[in-house]
Amino acid sequence: MNWMNEELVKNADACYRLAEEKAADYFQSLYELVIQKTYIPTLTKDFQSWKQNHIHHPSLLSFFSRGKGKPDSREYHHYIQWLDYRGKLDNYLERSISYIFMRDLGKGLDSSDTKNRVRRTVDNLKNHLTIDRGDKTESFSMAGLYRWAQKEGVESTIIWVFDKLKTVSSNIPKGMDAEQARRKLIKIIAGVLLHEFEEMGSELAAEERTHKLDKAIRLGFAYGLTYPFIDDLLDSDVLSANEKKQYSDLIRATLITGTVPKLGKWTGSNTNLIRYIHKELREAFEYIKGCQGAGSRRKFLEQAYVFFHSQEIDRVKDISNENYTNEELYIPIILKSSSSRLIARSVLSAPEDEGFDNRTFFYGIYNQLADDFADMFDDLKDGAVTPYTYYLKHHLRRPDLINPFELYWTVLYNLIHNVYHSDTTTSEVMLDRAINGLKRFRERFGTKQYNEVMELFASGNLKFKGIIEKMVRKADDVDFLDKLLRDHMMTILKNERKEQEDFLDTIEIVRNQINHILPIPKIDHNPLLVEPITDAANYSLKGDGKRLRPIVAWVMGIHEYGLKISTIEPLLKSLEYMHTASLIFDDLPSQDNASIRRGRPTLHKTYNIAIAELTALFLTQKATEEQASIDQFDSKTVLKLIQYSAQMTADMCRGQAMDLDSKGKPLTLEQLNLMCFNKTGIGFEASLIMPAILAQTNELEIRALKKYAYHTGIAFQIKDDLLDVEGELSKLGKSIGKDAENKNSTFVSILGLEGARKAMWEHYCLAIDALQKVQLKTTFLKHLLNYIVNRDH
Structure with a gap:
């Protein structure tokens, strides 16, 4: 390490020591307050005033309106509607936004400027939450x-x-x-x-x-x-x-x-x-x-170093070590909890109002102690050292240890009365938050475990413990929007993960089933006749295809419309036969002249051009033959299915002809959209509409499915165009850069990479909009769309 590096290390260590000294002074002041139990009489008085707004005696009106009870706060949309209906939404948003201004922005709620900003934010948010946007996005x-x-x-x-x-x-x-x-x-x-x-x-x-x-x-x-x-x-x-x-x-x-x-x-x-x-x-x-400028960069690095070093000190602690002092337990927490908030401001180089630094510094440990209380059992399971896990483990042998629950209330008292100068709004919001945290803990772990925890941590003063427990049992209107959003987001992510797993499982299971039924049996009427067409067809069908079209038809037919697999098996085969035929035609030297398809040499490379052309024609006829063999529906329905299929095939041919005619020519975006839908979107549409025809679905749903198919098909083609520029050969299974080589008009050539990405997401949104109009039993089509825009092959 050279002299400059040594000097930098000394500067960093000096910066940490200064922060540590400040944290030690703060901890010492808190320690004295804990010993004196100053918080108990003052917070008791605070709760006496606070409970007037939060403990309501039942009225005759409430007795008759019990049927319209409070919904679970985790039901995001219903809960917001219920709050608005009961006239509680303004207060709910005001305490929520006030808390965020105090916690995340380091603001003092006694400032008239802050109050005005909170009010504006509440008004804007209420308008957003309650306005009827006309959609269900x-x-x-x-x-x-x-x-x-x-x-x-x-x-x-x-x-x-x-x-x-x-x-x-x-x-x-x-x-x-x-x-x-x-x-x-x-x-x-x-x-x-x-x-x-x-x-x-x-x-x-x-x-x-x-x-x-x-x-x-x-x-x-x-x-x-x-x-x-x-x-x-x-x-x-x-x-x-x-x-x-x-x-x-x-x-x-x-x-x-x-x-x-x-x-x-x-x-x-x-x-x-x-x-x-x-x-x-x-x-x-x-x-x-x-x-960042030089000044904000220096501040960012200093705060980040303090945060990281305090985290490292905590990270190496061993919960089995009985000898950590109170200072060793709490000073790193004060440092990391305050610096993490300060970093967010220095990242943005945001200006700080008077008192911001102190408010943020003193506030941090409150939030950390609340989080550690909520997570104590998970932390204990992981062997993590927090004030709560360490107290649980060693309090019987270490009577000198500070009870973290008592320190939590001490911090709360200190913030309300010393940092925020006994401001009424601050007291209201922070007591709301404290009781809300205990209520959520009891809901999460159950009354029995909650009582055991309170027996240990809140037994220092039985009178104050009784006040807290009464508030937890009886107090209302202490919920917060950030907690609602957190629960809502966790529910969404959890549901999304489960739905995506089901989606991928369905694709894998159905794909294997479809692969099993696709091979065309070879029938040799004359043993002297050499017949390569069936072998060539099976070669093309055996490639590593995604089988998205028959998979979609399977899901729609069986999961959505309750059709039997035996009745729609011919339909599934026909969709893949038709799609494979279109790929064979598309790869021919007279068209795209591709050498790789589905990870293998294209059919005309493996056999010859004539066999490839005949095989594609053969597969289109096999598709029609399969459709005509569907015999468990009335003849008019099957005829309608075949007519629709023939019309879609004709449109696909028109789309391919447009594609061939456009080579080397500039196309407008409208022309490209039309051509791509006829080439690609029609295949998606057919996989949705053909099962709907068999199920005799109403026309409104069919129109919505067609709209979904249109935008999904174009989104699929835009993604293909993007992958042709940015993809990897090993993942795609086909040649890269063929569009540019053939001078084809693509979404990328017309719109550029950035414009093409925007267009893809616009079609994604329009496809999602279309799905809102269809009452589907599964989320398969939503995740199919997600798969299409996020795929790398």
């Missing part, structure tokens, strides 16, 4: 987020985030929680956006507003990456002890020098993972640095 869905991005002019940024979240999730190793990583990233991006919204106000020009939102989203992602790729990774068992040491040294060197070191030689079994993480974090770190 989920705000937290990809379609909902993309629609928001369009309004703000940050579509490209949101597309970038979608791609990044997908990549990060796919690279989270076993032993870590990809769903939790995604949730944390989304939460942090939202938090940084909140800071930016607060700073920029409503006076900005649209262009400047878009620029600031773009920057905030990217900064949020860059900062958020540290949680899964530093905190969660080092907390997990993915890395060996030696790898954790290497990795921690790398992070420490980055924060001390302000430059990400080269990775160099990595010792351990996780080389590929670390290379990926190193690349992503380096890009994120450089982006943050590039957005």
Whole structure:
């Protein structure tokens, strides 16, 4: 280490020591308050005033309206509607937004400016929550987020985030929680956006507003990456002890020098993972640095170093060690909880109002103690050292240990009366939050375990314990929007994961079943006749095809319309025969002249052009033959099916003819849309509409399915065009760059890469809109659409 590096290390250590001294002074003041139990009489008086707004005696009116009881707060939409109906929504949003301003933005609620900003935010949010938008699009869905991005002019940024979240999730190793990583990233991006919204106000020009939102989203992602790729990774068992040491040294060197070191030689079994993480974090770190001035950059590095070092101190603690002092338990918590809040502001280089630093510093431990209380059993299971787990483990042998529950109330008292100067609104909001946390704990773990916990942690003063327990049992109107959103997001992510697993399982199971029925038996009427057509057809059918069209028809026919597999098997075969025939024609030298299809040489390369042409014609006729063999429906229905199929085949031929005629010629976007739907979208439409015809579905549903198919088909083709430019041969199973080589008009050539991505997501949203009009029993079509826009082959 050269002299400059030694000097930088000394500066970093000095910065940490200063922060540690401040934390030690804060802890000492809290310790004295705990010993004196000052919080008990004061908070008792606070609760006496507070309960007037939260404990309501039942009235005659409430007796007769019991049928309209309070819904589960986890039922997001119903709960918001119920609050609005009962006239509670304003108060609910006001305490929620006030709390966020205090916790995340470091604001004092006694400020008239803050009160005005809270009111404006509440009014805007209420309007958003209660307005009838005329659709059922989920705000937290990809379609909902993309629609928001369009309004703000940050579509490209949101597309970038979608791609990044997908990549990060796919690279989270076993032993870590990809769903939790995604949730944390989304939460942090939202938090940084909140800071930016607060700073920029409503006076900005649209262009400047878009620029600031773009920057905030990217900064949020860059900062958020540290949680899964530093905190969660080092907390997990993915890395060996030696790898954790290497990795921690790398992070420490980055924060001390302000430059990400080269990775160099990595010792351990996780080389590929670390290379990926190193690349992503380096890009994120450089982006943050590039957005900061020298002063804010220095502050960011100092705060990040304090946060990381305090985390490291806590991370190596062993819960079996009986000798940690109170200072060793709490000072790192004070440091990491306050610096994590400060970092979000320094990332944005946001200005700080008077008192921000102190409010944020004193507030942090309150939030950390509340979180540690909620997670104590999970932490205990993981062997993590927190004030609660350590007290549970050692309080009988260590009477000197501070009861963390008593410290929690002491911190609350100190914040209300010393930091926020006994402000009435602050007292109301913080007591709401405290009782809400206990209520949620009791709901999560049950009354029995809750009582056991309270018996241990709240037994220091039985009178105060009785007050708390009464509030927890009887108090109402203490719910918060951020908790509702957190529960709602976790439910969405959990449901999405289960639905996606079901989707992938269905595809795999049905694909195997379809592969089994596809081969065409060879019939040799004359043993002297050499007949290569069947062999050629089976060669094409045997390729590694996705079978999406027959799979969709299977799901629609069986899951949605209750048809029997035996009745629609001919339909499934016909769809794949027709699709395979179209691919054979498409690959011919007279058309796209492709050499690879489904990971193997194309048919005309393996046999010859004439056999390929005859095989494609043969498969189209086999498709018609299969459809005509459907005999468990009335003849008019089957005839309607065949007529529809013939019409779709004719349209596909027209689409291919348009494609051939357009080679080397510029097309308009409208012409390309028409051509692509006839080439690709029709296949999707047929897989939806043909089972609907057999099930004699109503015309309204058929129209909605056709609209879904139209936009899904075009989204599919745009993704194909993007993959033709950006994809990998090994994943695609076909040649890359053929469109440019053949001078074909594509969505990329007409719109550019960025424009093509936007168009794909626009068609994605329109397809989702169409699905809202169909009452389907499964979410298969939604996840099919997700698969189409997120696939890499």
